[in-house]
Amino acid sequence: MGELILLGDIGGTNSRFALVERGATAPRAVRHYKNADFPSFQAAIEAYVADVGERPQAGVVAIAGPVAGETVGPTNMARFRFRPPELTAALGFSRLDVINDFEAVARALPHLAREELQVIGGVEAGAPGGNVAVLGPGTGLGVGALVRGGGRWTAVPSEGGHAEIGAPDGDWARAHEIIRRRVGRVSGEHVLSGPGLERIDAALRELAGDARRLEAAEIGPLALSGSDPVAREAADLFLDYLARFSGDVALMFAAKGGIFLYGGVVQKLSPLIDPARFRAAFEAKSPLEPFLRPIPVHLITSPTPGLAGCAAAAADW
Template sequence: MTDVTLLGDIGGTNSRFALVNKGRTDYRSERHYENEHFPTFQDAIEAYVTEVGERPNAGVVAIAGPVAGDMVGPTNRQSWLFNPPKLAAALRFARFDVINDFEAVAHALPHLADSDTTTIGEVQAYTSGGNMAVLGPGTGLGVGALVRGGSRWVAVPSEGGHAEIGVPDGQWAKAHELIRRKIGRVSGEHVLSGPGLQRIDAALNELAGHPRERSAADIGTSAVAGTDATAVEAAHLFFDYLARFSGDVALMFAAKGGVFLYGGVVQKLSALMDKQAFRHAFEAKAPLEKFLAQIPTRLITHPTPGLIGCAAVAAHW
């Protein structure tokens, strides 16, 4: 149907574009742009096409926002909202698919090389070709899966980030209770996100007798530098929540092919992750400890898995 396809991974602040040839997933001509330099999404695309000197005749773009209604676009850049059919006509695209950015990451999972991920702990066995799940703590908490549908993979979007999260053990239960008193029911997203890290840190500071609130960026910087004991503890509690919630997601999707973690919050704090403690909390789901012990957990380190996912979508046209 097409010879060259435009790929786009579109956030609120930055955009990444590339080209891919028909039937392939190894994209080329990757460029990154700051969105603020372009009044509209079409302007950014035209700038990219001009720079690389090659005009695609189809496109797949992933956007950091919901894909519903006549107008879509990144949630944090309303000036970039666009109508997909009208934009496709303006660009003279024979086909133009718009997907959610997290759906794109799910599509990328089978195409990630070993060097694109870091293994978290050891597993007793591994089922190649099994369902896979992905969690992405960021502004919110994305949860999705990739499951087998006949001879091809099918991405399963979800609102799993809003599922209720369990209470941690020991002294951390007191911090969880403080969070619950302020917001009511505690979902995964309430603690596994940038705002969630702030809630955890604020609760721990309150328990320590010196209430304060600070940004997620400040908490992460202090934790990684080891300059603030409460920030370090907040990171450890964050990973405890993440491990236990990841185990629940693994059970929901029977993700024998692995559970993948993605997002800036996890990557920034990854140096503080106790991999053995993570695996222990991940597997502690009686009576299914043996089932979970066979499921690998991995952190995605590839900088642009969204582009890989978009290429995988185009390859199946």
């Protein structure tokens, strides 16, 4: 057996771990943990190693935040921040690479099976070898890309989720203005995330004279059941933001190979996506509609693409 490598995908709420033998790209022994259950990232890793009963010798971990400076970790999880050299030594690893979480998901895109993807709209396939990009609403909004150059793929990490997002049309512009008054400049993450869904719902309730403030975990089921008209409208506005921002990301990265959507919020709300309406909002980027029209949009249904991306990164060692 070759070198055993730990794979980690650390979000703002949950961490996922797996193992892979060096050179392989299929993670095994996948486990999910709630970050709230651990005082530190090291403690979560040690709990996983104890659970699976195998000792890795190296690791690749993806974090929901920028990989810069001496201390890294999830942007929204201060106690999980760590110094990579110190953690490498504490775990007894020969090597520990840290990458952005959506760089990891981008690296996974060539390895996803067809059954792990759901087409949104009628465009099935993009340009062969064309750049691809991924964005994902979860605790925050991650954005990453895979670009082709010199005959090989290069993963591009990004903080594109913090780029500004434009106001929607019609009555929804009033809800956008309420959000702007509360947060200032409205970024993609301000509306395309779990907290973002809560902001959208709260703004629409204010317009409807409803003083309730619901959490994302409540809004989604109400929208899916159709039992609360405001929650359903909040989901529709969320998906409008998502379609328009996806078009922006496609332009940013010239993603002729396709746009991929991932994240707990969009996966849960996906039954409410109207494919024709989504495509129309995605392509409405005058004068570049012809550029966007042949670009496919896929929903990633795999629960752990970040781990597959970490395995792909380790395979390049």
